[in-house]
Amino acid sequence: SALKILVIPGSLRTGSLNAKLAAVAAHALAQEGADVTRISLGDFPLPIYDGDLQAKSGVPKHAVNLKRMMAAHHGVLIVTPEYNSSVPALVKNTIDWVSRVQDAHEIRGQVFRDRVFAIASASGNRFGGVRALAALRLILSACHAQVIPNQLALAFAEDAYDEMDHLKHPTDAEALKALVRQLIDVSQRMM
Numbered sequence: 001s002a003l004k005i006l007v008i009p010g011s012l013r014t015g016s017l018n019a020k021l022a023a024v025a026a027h028a029l030a031q032e033g034a035d036v037t038r039i040s041l042g043d044f045p046l047p048i049y050d051g052d053l054q055a056k057s058g059v060p061k062h063a064v065n066l067k068r069m070m071a072a073h074h075g076v077l078i079v080t081p082e083y084n085s086s087v088p089a090l091v092k093n094t095i096d097w098v099s100r101v102q103d104a105h106e107i108r109g110q111v112f113r114d115r116v117f118a119i120a121s122a123s124g125n126r127f128g129g130v131r132a133l134a135a136l137r138l139i140l141s142a143c144h145a146q147v148i149p150n151q152l153a154l155a156f157a158e159d160a161y162d163e164m165d166h167l168k169h170p171t172d173a174e175a176l177k178a179l180v181r182q183l184i185d186v187s188q189r190m191m
């Protein structure tokens with residue numbers, strides 16, 4: 001069966017630069033033969049993490065469902081915006097809740113430990129969200145995830161696409177291809 005990759009944009013905004021990059025990455029992954037699922041975190045709404053809430057009602061079903069969805073894939077690509085030099089609260093809060101889901105809920109293995117993660121970001125400025133990537137790498141590593149060395153920080157993202165929504169600058173397209181290929185290569189070892 002095909003290699004399964006889950007793509008998660010870290011922004012809910014209509015016209016999100018990161019959702020757009022996630023769409024381009026999903027297309028590139030599919031072209032390389034992966035079976036790609038692209039989701040919106042808008043379909044997994046979660047309250048801000050609160051230990052009292054967890055003690056009273058358990059982990060919300062959307063966190064359990066999201067963790068199940070991750071467990072059903074070999075690799076996960078997170079495409080995150082940069083907010084004030086870090087990941088948006090949406091991304092951190094989602095990971096915090098998912099990290100609290102008990103293993104018994106999972107399909108197989110440990111969701112972070114046994115899956116390969118890749119990270120990318122898009123930003124309007126010249127740094128491309130590289131500080132958010134450093135933060136996200138640290139967070140995922142704390143969850144024992146394997147995060148591949150390649151990453152993509154898409155700078156000047158408003159001007160990065162042509163009319164077909166393809167990456168118009170060859171250096172960006174090459175960086176995306178390298179990321180996608182490494183994610184597939186490393187994920188294949190998990191099959």
Ligand code: FNR
Pocket residue numbers: 011012013015016017018019081082083084085086122123124125127128129
């Ligand atoms: C930003 N933005 C931003 N950009 C950046 O490169 N570094 C940063 O530290 C910040 N900080 C920041 C804080 C907050 C609260 C907001 C709302 C925005 C700009 C951000 O990159 C831009 O809004 C992107 O377009 C957000 O991603 P999406 O929604 O287009 O995917």
